[in-house]
Amino acid sequence: MAETPLWTLDEIRAATGGRLEGDAPGPLTGVSIDSRTVAPGDIFVAIRGEANDGHDYAAAALTAGAGLAVVSRVDAEMRAAGPLLVVDDPLAALEAMGRAARARTDARIVAVTGSVGKTGTKDALRLCLGACGKTAASVASYNNQWGVPLSLARMPADTRFGVFEIGMNHPGEITPLTRMVRPHVAIVTTVEPCHIGFFDSLDEIADAKAEIFAGLEPGGAAVLNRDNAYFDRLKQAAEAAGAGRIVGFGEDERADVRVRTMVLHEDWSTVSASVLGHDVTYKLGAPGRHVVMNSLAVLAASVLAGADLARVALRLRDLEPPKGRGARLALRVRGGEATLIDESYNANPTSVRAALDVLSRVRTGRGGRRIVVLGDMLELGDEAPALHAGLAGPIDEAGVDVVYACGPHMAHLWERLDPSRRGAYAQTSAELVEPLVAGLGPGDVVTVKGSLGMRMGLVVTALKEAFAAREPMA
Structure with a gap:
């Protein structure tokens, strides 16, 4: 049976006001x-980014099988490669x-x-709502000015549930995206620094998150963290925006969805909760207290969206940590195996503390150690020195044996560590690879975490290559 088209030419022309050049796709x-x-049949939208211009790759996309390229300028190579839809601005066309x-x-x-927790919550919703009907969702962390319209444009007309992640790092970024998505249910997982x-304050961060309403x-619903200090502020914002229902989740006795x-x-949890008046017990396939808390938001939003609570709760047992957010790999080190937790x-x-909590629950092998590799947490402004130094307490509570750290901000943590815990310190993640590879032994459990700009994925890749990584047995 032929695949149902996602878009017809008439639909895309009506949406964008574009002009076709070449044969009909x-x-x-x-x-x-x-x-x-x-992929074959894709509409390739030639967006101009900070580093690259999609127009430079339009001909290659068509040659690779794209059915149509949406462009604002045309050259002979593009014309020879396939059909073109000419628009004033490809990004505006994607938004349309x-x-x-x-x-x-x-x-x-x-x-x-x-x-914290946007992508994990979105992925859990996609998994759970998929048990109740055809579900479309953002992939990866497509949550910005191009990721949100791209995710929407990929949503088939016969979708029953849609799940979209919306991110920001400046005020005013969420408003145009949420007005594009037009949610029936809006979740704010938490407000943290x-x-x-x-921003000038956490209040401003809360207000920026509240733009989602x-x-x-x-008559739509807002799902808010009842345990977070900004619950009341977010509730007021939701009410002012006309929310028909506000649901709190957490451990607070007043929460509508409560543990x-x-x-x-160490790699899963069991939970008993009250969900909007219904008692439910479920197994959660991914570890961590923070995952438990966000699973409450998943259950709340699913019910509010019209899904079956029993099916949704049952599906949570299949939840797995994604790559870069808790995925585990076995490393074949000399003399046995070590475990890598990829949080890169x-x-x-907040997320570093959550990762340390998970690490504290993972059993080491005989003679093994708990090791954490940390890169700078970026975009913290004047708070950076104190927030990095403040990780010393959670590291102690997690029973971490050895710390490897990189970046100028992590120097503040390094100074607070007992010398017995110091593995190696460097300015860049690349410089940590050699001492870490040399120091890893059988039974060790190592968590790697840092901001994207610190390229901690490079450390994960190096460990996988050095020690023939494989997925651990279930």
Whole structure:
């Protein structure tokens, strides 16, 4: 059976006001902005970025199988490669496609933001809502000015549930994105000092997160962390935006979705909770207290979106930590095996503490040590020295034996560490590779974490290559 087109030529022309050059395209089954991963039938949108201009790759995308390229300028190579849709601004065209995709569906839409846990919560919602109907969701962390419209444009018309992550690091960034998404349910996972370097206070961060309510559909619901100090401020913002219902989640006795008991194991958890008046017990496939808390938001949003609570709770057992956010690998070191916990995607004070808590629960092998490799947490402004130095306490509480650290901010932590805990310190992640590889032994458990700009993924890659990494047995 032929695949149903995601877009028809008439639909995309109506949405963008574009002009076709060349022959009419075949079935248009996807949307892409990356010529390296373009699939047959994709609409390639030639966005101009800070470092690259998609127009330089439009011909290559068409040659690779793209069914249509959306461009604002045309050259002979593009014309020879395939059909073109000429528009004034490809990014504006992508936004128009996103709005059109949102308008043509009857799907129930959930939007997720927060200082920590956005992507994990979005991924859990995609997993759980998928048990109840066709679900479209942002991939990876596509949560910015191009990622949100791209994710919307990829949503089929017959979708039952849509889940979209919305991020920011400056005031005013969320408002246009949430008005594009128009969620029925908006989640704020938490408010913490992330990107504080771009704000004057945590109050301003809370207000920026509260922008998500600007796009709520009439009568829509807000799902908020009842344990967070900014619950009341976010609640007031949601009410002012016209939210029809506000649901709190957490351990607080006043929470509408509340943990009754939880048992945290090294790679999974069991939870008993009250969810909007219903008692539910479930297994959570990914470890960590923070994952338990965010699973409450998943259950709340799923019910508010019309999904079946029992099916959603059952599906949570299949949750797995994604690459860069807790995925585990076995390393074949001399004399046995070590365990790598890949937390390299990004970092802030709250997520580092959560990663340390998870590390504290992982059993080491005989004679093994708990090791943490930390890169700078960026965008913390004047708070950076104190927030980095403040990790010494959580490191002690987690029973960490050895710390490797890199970056000028981590020097503040390094100075606070007992010399017995010091593995190696360097300015860059690359400089940590050699001492870390030399120092790793059988039974060790090593967590790698830092902000994207610190390139901690380089450390993970080096360990995988040095020690023939494999996925551990379930």
